[in-house]
Amino acid sequence: MSEPAVIAGAPGGAPSPGLWRIAWRRLLQDRLAVACMLVVVAYCGVMLASAAGLVASDWEREVGVTYAAPAFLISLHDVRDEEAGGAISRRAEFDAVDLSDIDPLAPRYDEWRRQTADVDVESVERSLTLPLGGDQWGRDILRKTVKGSEVSLTVGLAAALIATLIGTLLGALAGYWGGRVNDLLEWLYNVFTSIPYVLLILAFAAVLGRGMLTIILILGLTGWTGVYRLMRAEYLKHREREYVLAARAIGVGHLTRMFGHILPNTSHVVLVQFSLLVVAFIKTEVILSFLGLGVPVEVVSWGTMLAEAQNELVMGKWWQLAVAGAAMAVLVTAISLLTDAMRDALDPKLR
Amino acid sequence: MGAYLARRLWQMVPTLAGVIALVFVLFNWVGGDPALILAGKVPDPAQIENIRRQLGIDQPWWVQLWIFVQQVFTFDFGRSWSTNQLVSDVILSRLGPTLTIMVPMLLLETLLAVTLALLVAWVRGSLTDRVVMVVTTVAMSISFLVYIIVFQWLFGYRLAWFPVQGWSEDLWTNLVKFAPLPVLLGVFVSLAPSLRLYRSFFLDEIGHDYVRTARAKGLSERRVMLRHVLRNALIPILTYVGIGLPSLFVGSFLLEMFFSIPGLGREVIDSVNRSDFPVIKAITVYLAVLTMLVNLLVDVLYHYADPRVKLR
Numbered sequence: 121m122s123e124p125a126v127i128a129g130a131p132g133g134a135p136s137p138g139l140w141r142i143a144w145r146r147l148l149q150d151r152l153a154v155a156c157m158l159v160v161v162a163y164c165g166v167m168l169a170s171a172a173g174l175v176a177s178d179w180e181r182e183v184g185v186t187y188a189a190p191a192f193l194i195s196l197h198d199v200r201d202e203e204a205g206g207a208i209s210r211r212a213e214f215d216a217v218d219l220s221d222i223d224p225l226a227p228r229y230d231e232w233r234r235q236t237a238d239v240d241v242e243s244v245e246r247s248l249t250l251p252l253g254g255d256q257w258g259r260d261i262l263r264k265t266v267k268g269s270e271v272s273l274t275v276g277l278a279a280a281l282i283a284t285l286i287g288t289l290l291g292a293l294a295g296y297w298g299g300r301v302n303d304l305l306e307w308l309y310n311v312f313t314s315i316p317y318v319l320l321i322l323a324f325a326a327v328l329g330r331g332m333l334t335i336i337l338i339l340g341l342t343g344w345t346g347v348y349r350l351m352r353a354e355y356l357k358h359r360e361r362e363y364v365l366a367a368r369a370i371g372v373g374h375l376t377r378m379f380g381h382i383l384p385n386t387s388h389v390v391l392v393q394f395s396l397l398v399v400a401f402i403k404t405e406v407i408l409s410f411l412g413l414g415v416p417v418e419v420v421s422w423g424t425m426l427a428e429a430q431n432e433l434v435m436g437k438w439w440q441l442a443v444a445g446a447a448m449a450v451l452v453t454a455i456s457l458l459t460d461a462m463r464d465a466l467d468p469k470l471r
Numbered sequence: 472m473g474a475y476l477a478r479r480l481w482q483m484v485p486t487l488a489g490v491i492a493l494v495f496v497l498f499n500w501v502g503g504d505p506a507l508i509l510a511g512k513v514p515d516p517a518q519i520e521n522i523r524r525q526l527g528i529d530q531p532w533w534v535q536l537w538i539f540v541q542q543v544f545t546f547d548f549g550r551s552w553s554t555n556q557l558v559s560d561v562i563l564s565r566l567g568p569t570l571t572i573m574v575p576m577l578l579l580e581t582l583l584a585v586t587l588a589l590l591v592a593w594v595r596g597s598l599t600d601r602v603v604m605v606v607t608t609v610a611m612s613i614s615f616l617v618y619i620i621v622f623q624w625l626f627g628y629r630l631a632w633f634p635v636q637g638w639s640e641d642l643w644t645n646l647v648k649f650a651p652l653p654v655l656l657g658v659f660v661s662l663a664p665s666l667r668l669y670r671s672f673f674l675d676e677i678g679h680d681y682v683r684t685a686r687a688k689g690l691s692e693r694r695v696m697l698r699h700v701l702r703n704a705l706i707p708i709l710t711y712v713g714i715g716l717p718s719l720f721v722g723s724f725l726l727e728m729f730f731s732i733p734g735l736g737r738e739v740i741d742s743v744n745r746s747d748f749p750v751i752k753a754i755t756v757y758l759a760v761l762t763m764l765v766n767l768l769v770d771v772l773y774h775y776a777d778p779r780v781k782l783r
Binding site: 307308310311312313314315316317318319320322323324325326327328403406407410411412413422423426429430433434441445448449450452453456457 | 755
């Protein structure tokens with residue numbers, strides 16, 4: 121894959137397709153990869169719709185009863201709710217004994233009743249079941265999960281973008297220039313990798329505080345080391361290649377050689393690393409939010425949903441755990457499988 | 472060997488300096504004024520002034536850096552801001568529980584993963600192999616949190632095979648009573664990624680010429696796998712285990728939290744939540760030192776796993 125420019129300009133014959141076109145064609149032949157791509161696109165679509173306020177903007181409305189059961193369990197829970205209703209009406213009969221002669225508040229009841237009549241009370245229709253169940257406040261779990269995808273995907277994509285940018289830039293500098301620059305960046309790399317990753321994240325979290333932007337920064341600033349390592353090796357390899365030497369011979373500047381010539385030829389490494397980071401960061405965000413080190417409580421994320429679900433499971437309310445866990449698992453599986461397929465499609469050895 | 476060790480140790484000095492600088496910048500510069508954290512909700516100017524003087528943060532930054540460097544080399548990080556315990560005591564007392572969980576976990580996981588990966592690599596391409604690959608992919612995509620929540624509920628609460636959580640003073644009680652569930656959980660979760668990785672290491676080796684030669688001269692399949700493939704795949708496996716070794720000491724902080732094990736990982740989380748900077752600073756710096764030492768140890772071990780590796 122190294123010299124597409126040279127191959128494309130081969131004399132006598134149609135220009136051969138570039139690496140990306142070939143990879144794309146190969147990817148489309150892989151049915152699993154196409155399915156995964158559709159899943160990822162669907163998640164991104166839902167996330168964008170939710171961010172634009174088209175769906176799930178009313179996720180905070182308490183539409184169901186507390187821990188409303190998922191609709192597919194309806195028959196089971198109908199019976200129980202009827203029993204509960206019966207108990208309440210029996211209690212009401214018992215309370216109807218006339219106590220007005222000994223009740224010190226009795227003279228004021230009429231006054232209060234008049235006052236309350238002035239206030240418009242809108243009785244909220246709370247449904248007993250919701251499509252995928254409800255949480256403690258009767259909020260729809262389906263809408264919550266959709267809203268939560270916003271945080272997870274935004275954090276995963278934005279943090280991976282930052283980490284990939286830093287890693288690529290530093291890797292390019294170290295690999296292309298070598299010498300002092302390389303020594304300095306290798307030192308920085310050693311410093312960052314000598315601290316266990318979990319601890320590094322937590323140390324950053326301790327001083328930077330909470331919030332979505334903060335998590336993106338933390339993950340982005342700590343996650344660049346793997347990309348750096350690979351990109352440095354790529355640049356080391358490529359800077360001595362003939363096409364780069366040829367570019368140098370015709371007087372192309374350093375910057376153009378680094379980012380105009382070498383980068384396009386190593387971009388497949390960047391892409392694969394980027395999607396690996398997205399998966400890792402989505403998982404990390406869930407854990408950080410669960411620990412309360414991530415997004416604030418009033419923002420819903422799959423991590424905060426799992427934090428609620430921990431106590432619900434003991435009460436037998438498993439749906440929030442299942443839905444949030446499954447939403448995340450499907451997305452992560454799709455991206456992982458897609459990454460594998462991309463790696464195969466972009467592998468020059470298999471061409 | 473002596474010269475090699477001396478050179479490697481000397482190379483650690485700049486890295487350690489970098490770690491100290493990074494931690495210093497994070498906690499003394501980015502972290503904001505600790506006096507405001509310590510003084511509580513209703514800060515009193517005189518009190519803040521007093522705290523600042525005690526911590527030395529009214530000094531210029533190079534004096535503060537010097538204080539920090541002294542702390543690192545005298546193992547004296549003072550007292551925890553929230554519990555007023557000596558930081559060294561905190562770290563030493565948390566180390567035991569973490570190791571009680573993590574050492575059995577590491578041994579069990581490595582043994583199981585290597586064995587299973589060897590078996591799967593042996594039947595590569597078969598239905599079993601493909602099923603294992605699919606199952607591990609799916610297993611890896613489920614959050615660690617979900618596993619812990621479900622397993623703790625199922626085996627601790629519902630089936631009551633293990634205590635839901637707890638810890639005692641006695642090592643043996645801990646090992647047989649409280650450690651099994653978190654250890655099994657940890658092994659279960661880390662098995663899938665290791666299995667996949669080790670399988671790829673074995674497959675790399677199986678493709679080599681020496682394996683074909685060994686088969687050609689009539690060695691049994693068993694001997695080829697155990698004697699030749701396993702031995703050669705040991706180097707990458709060793710690297711992988713070595714990389715994971717330092718995080719052994721942070722423990723799986725999630726396991727420690729869920730099972731209320733008083734280990735280092737839980738201590739770090741608590742310290743982060745309480746803005747207890749001395750504890751986090753100390754743990755970060757010493758774990759970085761430990762990581763560097765472990766890396767050196769792994770490099771030395773290479774030489775024993777594969778005599779062709781020369782220590783230079």
